Amino acid sequence: METSSCLLSWIIFSPLLFALVALILPAALESKLRTLTLVQTIVSALLAVVMYWEFDGTIATAQLSHLVLWLPEWGINYLVSIDGISLPLVMLTAFVSPLAILGTWPLEGVERKKEKFFVMMLMFLQTGMYGTFLSSDLFLFYFFWEVVLIPMFFLIGIWGGKERIYATVKFFLYTMVGSLLMLVAIFFILKTTMDTNGTPSATFETIRTLSFAFDGTSFETVMKSPQTWLFLAFALAFVIKVPMVPFHTWLPDAHVQAPTVGSVFLAAVLLKLGTYGLMRIAIPFFPQAAHYFSEFFILMGVIGIIYGAFCALAQTDFKKLVAYSSVSHMGYIMVGLFAFNKIAIAGSLYQMINHGISAGGLFMIVGFLYERLHTRNLEEFGGLSKVVPVMAIAFMIMTLSSVALPGSNGFVGEFPILLGAFQVHPMYVLFAGTGVILGAVYALKAYQMVMLGPQTRTDLDHLHDLNTREIIAMVVMTIFVFGIGFFPKAFFWKSDATLDFYSTSLIQKVGSNGNN
């Protein structure tokens, strides 16, 4: 094994080590807890950069793997590795984390509740997120998938808004329903590997070699095929997390009640766990079943795009608006993933990153406003651009990214999805396309209501513009927005080989589809 093979484990567990440091930090230094968190996120980000450096973009399969036998008798192993699909998502997590800490730093004089516990939960959350993206073993994936829930539960439940307990319990239970059925499916896979290979094993490598019986001749035979049920069990767990309509109702509650930093992580990274799971597990391991049901999921994706956009349009709560816009934007990823088309699949991966940036940025803006004016009601803002010009610029950039203006990162994600899916399902894409227009309507409406128009408030004299910390966060975000927008290849080239291999073998498995 090469020397760098522990690198991924360092990325996963470095936040946890810092959490221990935070735990034993003497009381005199407790005012520095946020600084410690910032240092931790930067250290993790640097480790991730080293990983990016070491990553060989010409190899299409997993690399830098690290295996520790955990409970091999039950087919449970600690196996982490990275490939072109998880690479961008890990990098997203690595970059969003420090920016989220910087961008949500509490202003002077704001009371900080149970600060120590708060930063420990943030670190624990990062361990969970890195772990989920880096696992190469189904059990480990499930393990981290569940671990993510615990810090998020506390983040929303302790530091959230008025209805926080309702929101956090709902969030937890929704995810649990899906993931426990996924657990049953994992048992079934373990049993299958036990029967075929003699030893239970749930590494992605092993599962890839298996094929689960599927008979697509009629609906009845489909429903009797084990692959169908495995696919549906996994897909349910993932689409709840995405969230796909009609399982999305936890999301607005969770977002609105969560503290800003929680919302940023939730929108930027946690939702991606769902689409990542679909891309990594549900679709490639059960391709025929996924293909059989693909139209249903595309339909749901399209409904999500339009429904989410209309809901966003109707909101007066700024945070809820951004939450529903997430439902809408995540719908594109569903369409792209289930199109079984090379361009659309690549577009979906890009869209995951881009939505992470734009939604994360927008939630930060909401946070800036809320910290200063203690409201999220759009009708109570108005004409702020004259008072806080820098914030207005940052908000504009994030809005443009969200509406997928050409030249911004949003375009790089949504355009290939629509282009690729159009070759397969033109009618659906026609409807999905309207989402782009609706997206511009609600995003610009929000901008207009906050920044433009007459000033409705009288207390704007002491409203501060962005401070240095917040400006740094927004500048880095902006670099990503336009950097990805103009030079997407520079950011995503290391994923090309994997994506190519992934979609070729996937399309091959389900028979010719699309023009590739």
Place this chain on the structure above:
Amino acid sequence: MEITDIFPLQSLSTEEILNLLPLFSLSFGAIFTLIVGTHKTKGHGYAFLISFVFIFLALFQITYALFNSDISLLGGTLNFSPFTKTLSLMVTFFALIGTVLSYGQDKKEGLLPELYALIQFAAAGMILMVSTSHLLFMFIALEIMSLAIYVLVSMRRGSRFSAEAGLKYFILGGLASAMFLYGSSLVFGALGSFQLTALEDVLRSNSNPPIIFLIGLGLIVSAMLFKVGAFPFHGWLPDVYQGASTNVTAFMGAAVKFTAFLAFARIAQSLIFIDTVESLKWFQWFIWFIAAASMIYGNFVAIAQNELKRMLAYSTIAHTGYLLLGLQSMNYSTDAGQSLVLYLFFYAFANLGAFSVISLFEEKNQKDLHIEQIAGLGVKHPVLGFFMTVFLLSMAGIPLTSGFIGKYGLFSSAVAAGQIPLVIVAVLTSVVSVYYYLRVIVYLFMKESTSDLAIYQRMSGPVLAAFVSAVATLQFGLFPRAIINFVKLITN
């Protein structure tokens, strides 16, 4: 008539003595405890010390016996195999934690020093119960254990609920014991033996056992379902859990359940899971139904509870349901037995720990801890709040805790046994259970305390017990390989 005709133990070999030593230690320890407990002022302290030493000695002796040869006494009635010795080890360990847990609680609740002796008597009964494969012997062991527990439950003299609980448990438990005894006699009448191994052989050769056997088996199964607290036989359970002093509840919930369930598994394996006998299929369906009903009933009723001990009592009914699912799988899968033992073992720690934390917060003679009372306690006492969170997450089966490993093993062997519909019931009802476990965590950390109703009681015993249980829960949750391999080794 020679004495050896009545008492066939002519002389004990060294090995036999070695294996029986833990029982001697526990019994002598109990008597010794009774004597020192009469000390006027320091009775509690002495009784605790003596019982701690003797239970520790017993633990040591069982461990020593584990590495020595196996024996079988009284013509195969008492088997000291690695498997039964490990179970005895676990039970004795629970007794040790139960003893530690009682220290401090005894004075607060006005419990007599005899408490410590009774725990040892109960532990001796439990060791006999997991070691025997003879129905009558099992009955005697059951009685040794139960009588001690009846007294323990009603020992809280300041509380009328305790007396009520004790009486209820005694009458219903007596009925169950009578059913067990009558059932055993019917089985003996039908098939001519009390020995489970012999009965199994008879059933394997005779695919059509007489109806009397089935009636007897039905009575035995009902009695066992009563003892483990499965759904239609659960009526006593919430009241007893509430009425008993919390340290007793903890010991009961962990050790009695462990023992009774393993005895039930032993009976089921020999008398119910015989594929060649068509009429036994009914019993398998019966257990299937009871399992599903216990999971659904226990979890849904637990949601409505606002009192912690009562909630945990209903949740234990649900856990019985999961365990019955594992029991049901033993019919098809060889791994299910191991998973069952592991689940019981892990669950016992979560149970002991959760009740120790409760005992720290409840007032003297209080019937139960209301959920409002714990509001904000996790913030006030972060370490105890953390422990409680660990125990509840373990019961809910969330990763990082041993409860997850237990559930994982249990459900995966059930899937391997083809019990998928029942597993899906189990999984969906566990989601329900997550709700009420989370509710406690929500109150601990997320609600502001409304009043100073609950006062933290300074008692070193429960704190130590909670600490040990939390360490065990996390240790087995993160690094379960050693214990799993160990259980695997001894079951083969």
